[in-house]
Amino acid sequence: MSDxxxxxxxxIHCQLDTKTKLFCxxxxxxxxxxxxxxxxxxxxxxxxxMPAVNRRAVEFALKVAKAFHCEIPEECEFSRKNYFYPDLxxxxxxxxxxxxxxxxxxxxxxxxxxGEKKVRLxxxxxxxxxxxxxxxxxxxxxxxxxxxxxxxxxxxxxxxxEPDLRSPKxxxxxxxxxxxxxxxxxxxxxxxxxxxxxxxxxxxxxHDRVEIKNISSYKGVEKAxxxxxxRQRSLIRRGASVxxxxxxxxEARGTTTASRSKVEEHDYRYFPEPDLPPLRVAxxxxxxxxxxxxxxxxxxxxxxxxxxxxxxxxLTGDLALAEFFEVVAGDDPLLVATWVADxxxxxxxxxxxxxxxxxxxxxRSLIALRKAGxxxxxxxxxxxxxxxxxxxxxxxxxxxxxxxxTGEDIVASAIAEVLSEQPQAVADxxxxxxxxxxxxxxxVMKKTRGRxxxxxxGRRLTEALAE
Amino acid sequence: MVxxxxxxxxxxxxxxxxxxxxxxxxxxxxxxxxxxxDILDTLGDERTGERSLHTVLREDEVCQSLPNEAVVANAAxxxxxxxxxxxxx
Amino acid sequence: MEDRxxxxxxxxxxxxxxxxxxxxxxxxxKDNISTAGLETTCGSRILKxxxxxxxxxxxxxxxxAGAAINGKTNLDEFGMGTTTxxxxxxxTLNPVDSSRVPGGSSGGSAAAVAAGxxxxxxxxxxxxxxxxxASFCGIVGLKPTYGRVSRYGLIAYANSLETIGPMxxxxxDVSALYRVISRPDPRDTTMQGRPYEHDPVASVRGLRIxxxxxxxxxxxxxxxxxxxxxxxxxxxGCGAVIVPVSMPSMKYALAAYYxxxxxxxxxxxxxxxxxxxxxxxxxxxxxxxAFTAVRGEHFGEEVRRRIxxxxxxxxxxxxxxxxxxxxxxxxxxxxxxxxxxxxxxxLAGPTMPTxxxxxxxxxxxxxxxxxxxxxxxxxxxxxxxxxxxxxxxAGLPVGLQLMGRRFDDETxxxxxxxxxxxVTA
Ligand SMILES: [Zn+2]
Numbered sequence: 001m002s003d004x005x006x007x008x009x010x011x012i013h014c015q016l017d018t019k020t021k022l023f024c025x026x027x028x029x030x031x032x033x034x035x036x037x038x039x040x041x042x043x044x045x046x047x048x049x050m051p052a053v054n055r056r057a058v059e060f061a062l063k064v065a066k067a068f069h070c071e072i073p074e075e076c077e078f079s080r081k082n083y084f085y086p087d088l089x090x091x092x093x094x095x096x097x098x099x100x101x102x103x104x105x106x107x108x109x110x111x112x113x114x115g116e117k118k119v120r121l122x123x124x125x126x127x128x129x130x131x132x133x134x135x136x137x138x139x140x141x142x143x144x145x146x147x148x149x150x151x152x153x154x155x156x157x158x159x160x161x162e163p164d165l166r167s168p169k170x171x172x173x174x175x176x177x178x179x180x181x182x183x184x185x186x187x188x189x190x191x192x193x194x195x196x197x198x199x200x201x202x203x204x205x206x207h208d209r210v211e212i213k214n215i216s217s218y219k220g221v222e223k224a225x226x227x228x229x230x231r232q233r234s235l236i237r238r239g240a241s242v243x244x245x246x247x248x249x250x251e252a253r254g255t256t257t258a259s260r261s262k263v264e265e266h267d268y269r270y271f272p273e274p275d276l277p278p279l280r281v282a283x284x285x286x287x288x289x290x291x292x293x294x295x296x297x298x299x300x301x302x303x304x305x306x307x308x309x310x311x312x313x314x315l316t317g318d319l320a321l322a323e324f325f326e327v328v329a330g331d332d333p334l335l336v337a338t339w340v341a342d343x344x345x346x347x348x349x350x351x352x353x354x355x356x357x358x359x360x361x362x363x364r365s366l367i368a369l370r371k372a373g374x375x376x377x378x379x380x381x382x383x384x385x386x387x388x389x390x391x392x393x394x395x396x397x398x399x400x401x402x403x404x405x406t407g408e409d410i411v412a413s414a415i416a417e418v419l420s421e422q423p424q425a426v427a428d429x430x431x432x433x434x435x436x437x438x439x440x441x442x443x444v445m446k447k448t449r450g451r452x453x454x455x456x457x458g459r460r461l462t463e464a465l466a467e
Numbered sequence: 468m469v470x471x472x473x474x475x476x477x478x479x480x481x482x483x484x485x486x487x488x489x490x491x492x493x494x495x496x497x498x499x500x501x502x503x504x505d506i507l508d509t510l511g512d513e514r515t516g517e518r519s520l521h522t523v524l525r526e527d528e529v530c531q532s533l534p535n536e537a538v539v540a541n542a543a544x545x546x547x548x549x550x551x552x553x554x555x556x
Numbered sequence: 557m558e559d560r561x562x563x564x565x566x567x568x569x570x571x572x573x574x575x576x577x578x579x580x581x582x583x584x585x586k587d588n589i590s591t592a593g594l595e596t597t598c599g600s601r602i603l604k605x606x607x608x609x610x611x612x613x614x615x616x617x618x619x620x621a622g623a624a625i626n627g628k629t630n631l632d633e634f635g636m637g638t639t640t641x642x643x644x645x646x647x648t649l650n651p652v653d654s655s656r657v658p659g660g661s662s663g664g665s666a667a668a669v670a671a672g673x674x675x676x677x678x679x680x681x682x683x684x685x686x687x688x689x690a691s692f693c694g695i696v697g698l699k700p701t702y703g704r705v706s707r708y709g710l711i712a713y714a715n716s717l718e719t720i721g722p723m724x725x726x727x728x729d730v731s732a733l734y735r736v737i738s739r740p741d742p743r744d745t746t747m748q749g750r751p752y753e754h755d756p757v758a759s760v761r762g763l764r765i766x767x768x769x770x771x772x773x774x775x776x777x778x779x780x781x782x783x784x785x786x787x788x789x790x791x792x793g794c795g796a797v798i799v800p801v802s803m804p805s806m807k808y809a810l811a812a813y814y815x816x817x818x819x820x821x822x823x824x825x826x827x828x829x830x831x832x833x834x835x836x837x838x839x840x841x842x843x844x845x846a847f848t849a850v851r852g853e854h855f856g857e858e859v860r861r862r863i864x865x866x867x868x869x870x871x872x873x874x875x876x877x878x879x880x881x882x883x884x885x886x887x888x889x890x891x892x893x894x895x896x897x898x899x900x901x902x903l904a905g906p907t908m909p910t911x912x913x914x915x916x917x918x919x920x921x922x923x924x925x926x927x928x929x930x931x932x933x934x935x936x937x938x939x940x941x942x943x944x945x946x947x948x949x950a951g952l953p954v955g956l957q958l959m960g961r962r963f964d965d966e967t968x969x970x971x972x973x974x975x976x977x978x979v980t981a
């Protein structure tokens with residue numbers, strides 16, 4: 001490993017989209033409800049209660065393990081991780097320790113060089129989420145805390161990677177790939193609060209490793225890692241050493257800070273959960289049929305629709321987006337791919353909206369207008385914006401804004417007018433100044449208010465100037 | 468063998484208070500018990516039997532949760548449906 | 557009737573139902589079993605005032621069977637003791653001799669039945685907690701096969717060892733109560749779907765009964781040994797074939813038991829932090845100080861000792877030597893039983909090495925632990941075991957212990973019924 005190389009490993013907690021919690025029948029759908037309303041004696045840790053494992057949670061975890069080519073041991077086991085904290089109702093968390101559900105496996109991502117890279121997995125295990133703490137009395141001066149146990153017992157899987165990642169960008173790609181795969185598998189709901197949380201281990205080759213805890217958004221991961229690399233590099237440059245420590249990511253500031261918790265290593269006193277004898281579920285794997293996953297869909301988009309690898313990758317990177325594309329692809333998939341991947345996504349990002357909010361019928365009408373040549377790419381964007389921001393039909397938008405392409409006359413007269421109004425630019429062009437043509441074309445586009453096709457304008461302007 | 472500081476450290480890990488005045492007796496009793504446990508040092512690692520239990524799984528079906536009043540009823544203190552706990556800072 | 561023995565922590569007036577297998581029978585419930593609406597303290601100050609919002613599965617079954625639940629009985633705090641002196645609410649006295657302990661930890665249940673305050677009682681047995689007080693109070697107590705009675709609602713002390721079981725004055729009553737409580741419960745996923753539906757047949761004819769030499773070794777009162785040998789001869793007289801056997805793993809059993817139960821207990825008892833139930837701490841302290849204060853103040857000394865022992869046995873650097881080794885020993889005990897049950901149908905010996913102690917007699921923790929040496933093997937292996945009265949030594953009851961194969965509680969009960977019939981005839 002070359003000196004100064006960045007080494008990153010991730011521990012990713014994902015909430016499984018089951019109806020009920022991991023060990024009791026309480027519903028996991030508490031988003032709109034008050035505190036402590038989805039709680040029973042089990043997830044409240046009342047004396048005398050016992051965990052009962054949710055079959056679907058195990059099935060979901062096995063699906064993920066199979067999708068990532070993990071090895072499933074004949075038996076796995078739950079263990080108790082003992083520690084005290086006010087959000088932990090039983091004084092221990094039921095998790096998996098030395099006998100996890102799945103071992104090994106890998107996730108394929110696009111490497112920095114554009115090729116494929118296998119990121120190895122260490123393990124995948126199941127565990128329960130603790131409750132949620134609300135700090136009261138104002139910031140760090142809080143006099144007490146309030147606990148909501150609605151989240152207590154929600155099923156999580158923890159996916160641990162080997163330290164195979166070499167940049168924040170690769171880490172983001174891994175998370176994107178993971179998230180897409182979980183969505184394709186139908187085991188994950190990105191909309192749920194805290195549905196994906198990441199701890200990252202990061203070091204610069206030859207130096208100590210730092211753990212960054214609890215990054216709760218997946219955009220945050222790239223930010224946190226980028227910040228941390230800069231921090232560690234600057235320490236090293238100054239000749240200081242990087243402390244082996246745990247740091248917290250402060251989302252609002254995009255920085256990491258040293259954790260205030262005790263420096264000493266915790267002694268979690270893991271031991272097998274005595275109420276849950278070993279599980280024998282390895283044989284279920286053969287009965288699990290996986291749906292088409294992102295890589296397979298990308299290949300299909302290329303072969304079936306003739307898409308470029310970049311378009312195919314973008315469009316299959318998100319389940320809802322891939323399905324949207326297939327619904328609207330119609331008989332001109334290349335045109336649609338360009339419109340969805342290059343234009344629509346940008347407009348949605350700008351508005352911080354998801355693909356699910358796009359009206360399929362009106363988007364199709366827009367594509368039809370463009371395909372018929374009624375509108376240009378340029379005015380099409382204007383129509384798209386109106387489609388996203390208003391309930392108006394594309395045809396009516398085109399008419400209201402007068403965006404329809406009106407034949408050659410308007411272009412011809414605009415060119416004639418511009419040439420007579422801009423003698424200096426014409427002279428510059430003839431003197432060999434290349435950007436004079438762009439200027440003139442811009443003036444023509446302005447006169448046609450974008451209704452003309454820019455390539456058409458360029459070609460005809462050149463012809464007119466040659467006369 | 469453990470000494471009083473070991474017992475204090477274990478008590479800290481277990482979040483259990485052991486008053487200083489009983490610590491010496493407690494430590495002595497602790498050591499007598501540990502000494503008895505030493506018999507296991509003479510045992511090899513080979514096992515002649517196994518427990519053959521396996522967990523039975525539960526279906527993913529929603530059951531009735533408790534009403535909020537019942538959740539907070541046994542708590543020493545509550546506020547707006549939350550259970551009140553000591554501060555964490 | 558007056559409770560002169562402090563058998564009950566709480567008495568209740570549930571009339572029960574007019575019909576059902578237990579209609580008209582009064583049942584006392586050990587106070588580590590959750591009862592909706594009835595304070596359940598586990599004999600601990602840390603659960604003072606705790607009212608469970610749910611019934612344990614066995615309590616639901618009792619109610620459905622028409623039983624009249626007449627109260628919650630005293631126990632060693634969280635079941636941690638062999639005398640019922642470790643209760644946070646004062647000791648229970650032995651109805652046979654009130655200067656003596658009733659045994660523990662189900663001492664309240666045993667005393668209630670022995671004193672005629674209840675027809676039947678539920679106890680729990682982690683390392684002998686049903687059989688010991690049954691023996692000391694002169695009643696019948698069964699520790700069922702692990703996984704045959706739902707533990708849902710039983711406040712955990714050591715989950716992998718303990719089970720709820722019936723206590724009564726006769727084997728027939730023990731059997732009747734066992735039938736009611738051994739129904740399936742999806743909330744306890746260690747249950748193996750093997751309900752007990754047997755009517756006792758009082759016969760041992762042709763049964764092979766093994767007598768492990770280790771059950772008559774050092775520490776066993778010779779008068780108790782002699783009494784139990786007599787009982788074994790009685791069984792032989794009823795047609796049983798007596799076979800001397802040996803259980804080499806016995807010498808590790810008690811250490812394996814105490815390491816396992818304290819380890820599990822140290823974790824089980826972590827939830828008593830004064831937040832969701834029980835007497836609260838001061839919420840304005842920092843959490844670590846608040847938890848330590850609540851737990852230090854409200855847990856009794858024996859409970860704190862076992863939490864510390866278990867915490868130590870599981871801690872980094874000691875896990876292999878203690879918890880790990882204990883599991884090996886445990887597997888070997890199970891292996892010994894399996895081997896023996898290949899050639900015998902039952903094993904017999906004394907339930908306890910002695911008769912009931914005087915109050916305060918066992919002041920040293922280790923000497924109290926040593927009293928469990930004959931009962932813990934059945935818990936380590938999960939096999940059924942019963943204690944049935946077999947006479948007296950110096951006016952105090954002695955119990956005969958019969959152990960059987962896993963899920964063969966039926967044969968254990970049949971043999972106990974045969975013995976009982978023979979000695980009461
Ligand atoms: Zn619940």
